[in-house]
Amino acid sequence: MDRPLGRNRSRLIAAAAVVPAAFLGVFFVYPVASVLWRGLGGEGLEPIRHVLDQGRTRDAIWFTAWQAVASTALTLVIALPGAAVVARSTPRARRRIRSVVTVPFVLPTVLVAGAFAELFTTFGLDDGSFRLRHTVWAILLAHVFFNYAVVVRSVGSFWAGLDHRLEEQARVLGAGRIRTFWEITLPRLRPVLAAAGSIVFLFSFTSFGVVLVLGGPRRATVETEIYRYAVTRIDFTSAAAVAVLQLLAVLALVTLATRLERSRPATTAIARPAPPLRRSTRFANYGSMLVLLGLPIAVVIERSFAVGGRYGLDHYRALNTRVPQLPAAATTALRNSILYAFVAMALAVLIGSIASLVVVHGRRWLSRVFDLGLTIPLGTSAVTIGFGMIIALDEPPLDFRTSWWIVPIAHSLVGVPFVVRTMVPVLRRIDPRLREAASVLGASPRRVRREVDLPIASRGMVVGAAFAFAVSIGEFGATSFLPRRPDTLTAPQALFRLLSTPGELLRGQAMALAVALMALVAVAVFAIESVRGTSEGSF
Amino acid sequence: MWTLDHGRVTFGETVAVDDVSLKIAEGEIVVILGPSGCGKSTLLRTVAGLQPLEAGRFLIGGEDAARRLPHERDIGLMFQDPTLFPHRNVGQNIEFGLRMTGMAGPDRAQRIAEMLELIGLSGYERRDVATLSGGEAQRVALARALAPRPCLLLLDEPFGALDRALRDRLVEELPDLLRSTGTAAVHVTHDHDEAFAIADRIAVMTAGRILRTDVPDRLYADPQTETVARFLGHTNIVDDPTTGGRRVIRRDAATVTPTGELTGTVERSRFRGDHHDVTVTTKLGSLDFRLSDAATVRQTIQLRIDPARTASIVDD
Numbered sequence: 076m077d078r079p080l081g082r083n084r085s086r087l088i089a090a091a092a093v094v095p096a097a098f099l100g101v102f103f104v105y106p107v108a109s110v111l112w113r114g115l116g117g118e119g120l121e122p123i124r125h126v127l128d129q130g131r132t133r134d135a136i137w138f139t140a141w142q143a144v145a146s147t148a149l150t151l152v153i154a155l156p157g158a159a160v161v162a163r164s165t166p167r168a169r170r171r172i173r174s175v176v177t178v179p180f181v182l183p184t185v186l187v188a189g190a191f192a193e194l195f196t197t198f199g200l201d202d203g204s205f206r207l208r209h210t211v212w213a214i215l216l217a218h219v220f221f222n223y224a225v226v227v228r229s230v231g232s233f234w235a236g237l238d239h240r241l242e243e244q245a246r247v248l249g250a251g252r253i254r255t256f257w258e259i260t261l262p263r264l265r266p267v268l269a270a271a272g273s274i275v276f277l278f279s280f281t282s283f284g285v286v287l288v289l290g291g292p293r294r295a296t297v298e299t300e301i302y303r304y305a306v307t308r309i310d311f312t313s314a315a316a317v318a319v320l321q322l323l324a325v326l327a328l329v330t331l332a333t334r335l336e337r338s339r340p341a342t343t344a345i346a347r348p349a350p351p352l353r354r355s356t357r358f359a360n361y362g363s364m365l366v367l368l369g370l371p372i373a374v375v376i377e378r379s380f381a382v383g384g385r386y387g388l389d390h391y392r393a394l395n396t397r398v399p400q401l402p403a404a405a406t407t408a409l410r411n412s413i414l415y416a417f418v419a420m421a422l423a424v425l426i427g428s429i430a431s432l433v434v435v436h437g438r439r440w441l442s443r444v445f446d447l448g449l450t451i452p453l454g455t456s457a458v459t460i461g462f463g464m465i466i467a468l469d470e471p472p473l474d475f476r477t478s479w480w481i482v483p484i485a486h487s488l489v490g491v492p493f494v495v496r497t498m499v500p501v502l503r504r505i506d507p508r509l510r511e512a513a514s515v516l517g518a519s520p521r522r523v524r525r526e527v528d529l530p531i532a533s534r535g536m537v538v539g540a541a542f543a544f545a546v547s548i549g550e551f552g553a554t555s556f557l558p559r560r561p562d563t564l565t566a567p568q569a570l571f572r573l574l575s576t577p578g579e580l581l582r583g584q585a586m587a588l589a590v591a592l593m594a595l596v597a598v599a600v601f602a603i604e605s606v607r608g609t610s611e612g613s614f
Numbered sequence: 615m616w617t618l619d620h621g622r623v624t625f626g627e628t629v630a631v632d633d634v635s636l637k638i639a640e641g642e643i644v645v646i647l648g649p650s651g652c653g654k655s656t657l658l659r660t661v662a663g664l665q666p667l668e669a670g671r672f673l674i675g676g677e678d679a680a681r682r683l684p685h686e687r688d689i690g691l692m693f694q695d696p697t698l699f700p701h702r703n704v705g706q707n708i709e710f711g712l713r714m715t716g717m718a719g720p721d722r723a724q725r726i727a728e729m730l731e732l733i734g735l736s737g738y739e740r741r742d743v744a745t746l747s748g749g750e751a752q753r754v755a756l757a758r759a760l761a762p763r764p765c766l767l768l769l770d771e772p773f774g775a776l777d778r779a780l781r782d783r784l785v786e787e788l789p790d791l792l793r794s795t796g797t798a799a800v801h802v803t804h805d806h807d808e809a810f811a812i813a814d815r816i817a818v819m820t821a822g823r824i825l826r827t828d829v830p831d832r833l834y835a836d837p838q839t840e841t842v843a844r845f846l847g848h849t850n851i852v853d854d855p856t857t858g859g860r861r862v863i864r865r866d867a868a869t870v871t872p873t874g875e876l877t878g879t880v881e882r883s884r885f886r887g888d889h890h891d892v893t894v895t896t897k898l899g900s901l902d903f904r905l906s907d908a909a910t911v912r913q914t915i916q917l918r919i920d921p922a923r924t925a926s927i928v929d930d
Contacts, residue, residue, distance in 0.1 A: 246684035247691040249714030
């Protein structure tokens with residue numbers, strides 16, 4: 076190897092690492108550290124002891140933990156047949172299912188919560204003997220709806236890579252179909268089930284919008300407690316104390332999830348993939364997917380057009396008029412959301428691409444630090460980030476409270492990990508022999524990078540960008556802490572306000588706004604899938 | 615007795631198994647010999663019940679068994695790779711089929727020890743399968759397949775991935791092992807030497823069809839068609855002026871003698887210890903022979919061909 080060049084290059088990488096490090100330092104580490112300082116500084120463990128003395132907070136912690144366990148278990152059980160269908164279908168059908176189930180995953184949380192609330196109203200589950208409204212079941216159902224894609228995608232892809240001849244061996248050795256599944260297939264799926272399960276657990280643990288809308292006034296999780304202390308009671312110290320507890324739990328979970336991800340064995344080249352499932356089994360599965368994932372969406376669409384006893388565009392037209400509950404018209408909120416989503420996407424791609432290069436080409440320790448460090452914002456609760464930003468970035472030179480920039484910046488913090496996690500596997504997968512082939516054919520190192528690395532890496536970049544866009548469009552937790560002004564009102568915020576005000580007219584508007592949001596997200600997802608093609612990512 | 619009667623399997627446009635009939639008697643070792651992609655693995659999978667038949671019948675002991683599921687067929691199966699269960703150790707892999715038969719724990723342990731002894735890996739019960747060498751893993755796979763005492767063992771190129779020395783040894787041992795347990799077997803391979811070493815009967819298969827089924831020596835001595843002759847490793851296929859047809863001349867048909875009627879020039883000569891492999895150019899063309907005498911390159915020799923070691927064939 077050319078040593079001076081190598082040294083130059085690693086210096087270049089180290090210099091580039093400053094950009095993402097500074098960005099995350101100012102907008103993530105500093106705010107989160109401020110939260111820690113508020114919670115632990117000065118009075119030591121006193122604030123934490125204080126919040127733990129509150130029965131309500133203790134209940135919230137207990138509820139957060141067990142609903143996350145229940146959500147995870149329920150999601151795994153419900154999504155496993157879906158994963159089987161993905162594993163055992165033609166590559167084309169597999170791609171199609173993967174993109175369809177991904178839409179719910181990136182839908183705004185408030186929207187999904189609103190959709191389920193509307194679903195309960197439509198089917199008379201608000202009260203009576205079979206009541207779902209304001210029950211834990213409503214929350215669990217919404218969590219399954221969200222995380223279905225996580226399990227179907229990761230477990231399905233892994234499953235598709237398993238050598239089916241082992242199942243055939245078991246069959247020939249005398250095991251029936253069910254026994255073969257329990258004894259041969261399931262044990263081999265265990266690592267990927269653990270990895271997917273830990274991600275579902277993390278998402279359910281830090282779920283905010285869903286609990287706020289569906290849980291009802293009395294149902295509290297750690298997330299909503301932080302919100303209640305900070306926004307409703309303006310008790311920043313207690314809010315910080317709860318946030319510290321939350322951070323510790325998330326840190327432990329992220330560490331565990333990364334470890335499980337690492338221990339996931341690589342699938343070997345397969346000698347025989349499993350044959351496609353029988354038609355009847357497949358269609359039964361599509362049917363249940365349609366009910367679980369399609370029904371809430373269908374209800375939202377239907378309600379958005381329903382005006383009294385007829386159908387019309389009245390609710391869509393009304394979006395243009397400001398209602399007293401909102402600081403601006405819903406269309407303004409939608410416009411803000413689109414603008415912020417583009418800015419957040421650009422930021423996430425810029426920061427995320429540099430960070431990915433550092434992870435892939437940087438020195439070992441730097442790579443490890445970035446790899447883990449960039450996963451933490453993904454796991455950190457949005458509420459903690461938003462809360463940290465308002466208490467940290469309120470003084471010059473870092474006074475962002477009056478600027479709309481704070482919104483896309485907050486959103487991009489969650490977008491960066493998505494970009495990194497989609498780009499890193501793509502960059503790592505570039506076969507060094509491709510580069511060698513190119514350079515033997517006479518390409519200079521610079522040329523190799525342009526002709527080989529860039530086109531391949533750009534696919535990962537587009538996927539990450541679309542994810543960052545979708546995440547920003549739907550972001551709710553962090554944004555709810557930011558100042559409420561016409562220019563910082565986002566569509567999910569507007570949706571939440573409309574949903575939490577009783578009255579049929581506003582409901583209709585909320586549904587119309589929800590449909591507009593869904594359309595935006597769906598476009599982003601199909602962009603993701605059309606670019607991603609056959610390659611598999613972590614999400 | 616297993617009988618496949620006019621079996622047919624297609625994958626879209628390709629016909630993998632085309633009107634194939636095959637009988638396997640109790641304790642008999644049948645080798646299906648054919649090039650890769652000729653449908654021999656698919657044929658094996660239909661016998662295992664892993665691949666449904668589109669047409670034709672499959673009988674076990676005279677009873678219709680086409681719809682019988684794989685786990686109801688009382689068979690063992692071995693692939694080219696060991697396909698051991700990675701989440702179970704050596705003993706548990708061998709135990710799997712025994713548990714399915716409902717055998718009691720102590721009996722299972724005894725049977726496992728017995729099988730390990732049989733394959734020369736005594737004491738390996740608790741070994742992680744990931745730590746086995748390729749040959750060891752394949753032997754464990756054999757033990758796993760044989761442990762429940764199946765009536766029929768199906769082997770899909772089981773030695774294909776092994777190195778030559780190990781392969782030769784297993785080819786040597788396998789028929790004895792099968793005969794000692796009275797297990798019938800269908801063995802799929804593209805290697806004619808392996809087929810000769812193992813088979814009671816050989817079925818030559820190409821493009822989804824079985825061309826001929828016969829005992830190895832008769833098949834070798836009288837291949838009847840050129841395609842079969844070439845699969846069996848014959849290279850000396852010459853025009854026969856007396857009949858106007860073609861003839862196959864076995865490599866061991868020639869002896870060097872001054873009175874030999876065929877004159878040839880030695881093109882190549884390889885010393886093989888107890889014999890020489892030579893290529894001789896004659897008026898019949900270039901012929902390969904196995905000679906007991908030394909021959910030098912460019913030397914002109916007189917050869918006598920034993921007519922009993924030649925056979926007339928037809929074009930197909």
